[in-house]
Amino acid sequence: MAPASRDQPASGVSPVWLMLLIPLVISSAVVAASRLACVSGDGVHFLRFARQLGEDPVFYMKAHLSQPGFSAMILGLHGLIGQWLGDHPADAWLRAGQIVSAAGYVACAPLLWLLSARLFDRRSAALAALLVVFWPQAHQLGGDVLSDMPHLAVYLASVFLCCQAVSAIRRDDDGEKPRIGRAIWIRLVTGGVLAAAAYLIRQEAMGIPVAATLWLCWPKRGRSVRWHRVAVAAGALWLAFLVPLLPYVAVTGRLMHKKSIGDLLMGPASQAVGDSGAKRRSDEATERRRGEKAATLSVDNSNSLLGFRGTSLAAHRGRQRNPASAVQGDDPHARAAVTGAPAAALAPAPLQIVDGWAKSGRYVYSALALFALLWRRVPRAAADPTRFILLLLVVHCIAVYLRSRSFEVISTRYLLVPAGLTIPWAAAGLLAMLERVRERYGGAGAAGTLGAVCVIMSVLGPKSINDSQRYLRDAAMWLRVNAAATDRVLADRRLSQVVYYSGLTWDEWPEAPWTYEQLLERDAATPARWYVHLIGGRPPSSEDEERIGRVLAEPRWPRAREAYRGASTAKSPPAGGSAVRLVVIVELRR
Incomplete structure (x- = not known):
């Protein structure tokens, strides 16, 4: 034919x-x-x-x-x-x-x-x-x-x-x-x-x-x-x-802002050079904004659903000096690029x-x-x-x-x-x-x-989109119902979906993994009512449960209680994911 x-x-x-x-x-x-x-x-x-x-x-x-x-x-x-x-x-x-x-x-x-x-x-x-x-x-x-x-x-x-x-x-x-x-x-x-x-x-x-x-x-x-x-x-x-x-080029300084041709051709060997360039460009933007009255990335509580409040401009600049932490929770592909992780075979x-x-x-x-x-x-x-x-x-x-x-x-x-x-x-x-x-x-x-x-x-075809992450939305909706609009929440950037759906004011750390001492320091700087922790592993790590126990027993939070625990209900974890994932919400102060 x-x-x-x-x-x-x-x-x-x-x-x-x-x-x-x-x-x-x-x-x-x-x-x-x-x-x-x-x-x-x-x-x-x-x-x-x-x-x-x-x-x-x-x-x-x-x-x-x-x-x-x-x-x-x-x-x-x-x-x-x-x-x-x-x-x-x-x-x-x-x-x-x-x-x-x-x-x-x-x-x-x-x-x-x-x-x-x-x-x-x-x-x-x-x-x-x-x-x-x-x-x-x-x-x-x-x-x-x-x-x-x-x-x-x-x-x-x-x-x-x-x-x-x-x-x-x-x-x-x-x-x-x-x-x-x-x-x-x-x-x-x-x-x-x-x-x-x-x-x-x-x-x-x-x-x-x-x-x-x-x-x-x-x-x-x-x-x-x-x-x-x-x-x-x-x-x-x-x-x-x-x-x-x-x-776009005038703003970012180059055509390929995310990944240059040299980065693609040279591979991981050029990461240090690319990272320094990204830091330089971000530092220039930060210098321009220094001295402005607004010291946070979020302007008001209604906007906190799209960013972490309590993050100073200096902290944002510090994350740019550490490119891996700068993109935590934002773009996993970019995060993999700047960490210098081994490339796939x-x-x-x-x-x-x-x-x-x-x-x-x-x-x-x-x-x-x-x-x-x-x-x-x-x-x-x-x-x-x-x-x-x-x-x-x-x-x-x-x-x-x-x-x-x-x-x-x-x-x-x-x-x-x-x-x-x-x-x-x-x-x-x-x-x-x-x-x-x-x-x-x-x-x-x-x-x-x-x-x-x-x-x-x-x-x-898919019957449900991102069903393995439904538990994150459920935890956020629980917070939306049970927390006051002015409450502060402590969490890490892995919980970006919980941050988004809750619409509350969140404080976040510039680096991961978090230590218990960092948790105490952050709470001392900006007292929070809620602490949200993500547990995952094959099986779930005992260290995570121990941290929850330490939070509940901490003298500075005598009335702390575990208020919510939600688990992923997905029949099988996503490729490369954890077998079990839990979101635990602790009420630090009442």
Whole structure:
């Protein structure tokens, strides 16, 4: 079966079917948001960062390692409709973050429809949009407060426009059209601007102009490359990408604020240099704010849900001198980068990348994509755009591999982009399978097969998001009900979800692990009513229980009592997690 001509509009299913699928995607996003048992630790970081951007964007963009785009979108949406999203500030900010994540999830359906129609035809495009509805990883990330799905949506929009523009440039690169048309310029520049917007959400988007430039340089069979056209087009694309990033560079001091190219290439050996640079930039921001009347990161009690109160500016500066403690509880990936922890074994890294890509669709989508590549019955994708997708995959996987040299693990979230880019092939493989079934068993058989695939993916999808961390939210809600709004709480930064949901005023320590003496010193400096402790281990550490006993027997707290103890109810711990986790709340003073 020969593929349809890619020079003409894609044939097959009418775009009306896409409009019918959009409500399904919206319903899936709403269901995903309703299944969030507890916001993730990274989600708390993004919400906290959003509130801080509203207070002082320049200072906090320097102080944080995360890209500001996602948190800025949360801040903007909360400013528009936050008053209608919930009575409690924690609920309003959380729902604003979920709406942004869900919007990215929903937007991926029409964008993958467009990309699949460009590569195959509209029948495959309709199935690609349907696969988004039942995409397990998208369901999980879209229901949480994470930057992955909004980034993927903007990334796909940029890829589609760059694909159209560069394809037209390469198609006309035969001397017949010496000039690049206005419509092509508009698509190319818009694609570069969208790549910059995606980069402000996650750094992976830098691969778009890199891959597009390599694609422009890819020689065509029987034709020589017109290098002056390549130089002009590539220059325009890079300008469109870099110019919108100039304000970000002016604030942070460099384009790759979180991880430089040297850090990626040199690996752990360059950590000391990178850490000193991060400290220098943060110290400069701190010096600028020295002497201001506000001495805490949180302004008032209502804002404490997004940060720890009682943390002086000097303490914040001290954490920047110790990069590991500076990111405790904020970004576990950044924390792994600055601790100098041993990198994961490099030999299995390619296998981890492949496995992470396959896990995105519970191995079903990856099997369908491989099926499309290997079965001759499946029509071939348009050759030239396929080269662009291939280059994007190669560039992204190289970046993930280099990242593994500095980070302890390869998260499946790093492979969301490759999973999204290969969904058109999964849809083409599914279409070929349905056509084969229809030939043998009729339309009813094909419909039944499609329904079976949808049911299987529904079963394989997450039933509850972050259910293993529900006990943290339960502890926070207990505090929200039983503690007064002016109460102070002592805790460490591992309890960021408890901090967030409770909405109380928290004091935190700049380093971990905490000692009992540090607990007494902190309480002497700022007397607290509550002490919250996290217990975890295989089995739970006896030292944690001994500390709870010492707190209850401490003479300075004669009326101390254990007020709450909540355990994780997850059937199995997350990978690398503890077998048992408990949250213990001690009332120090009554």
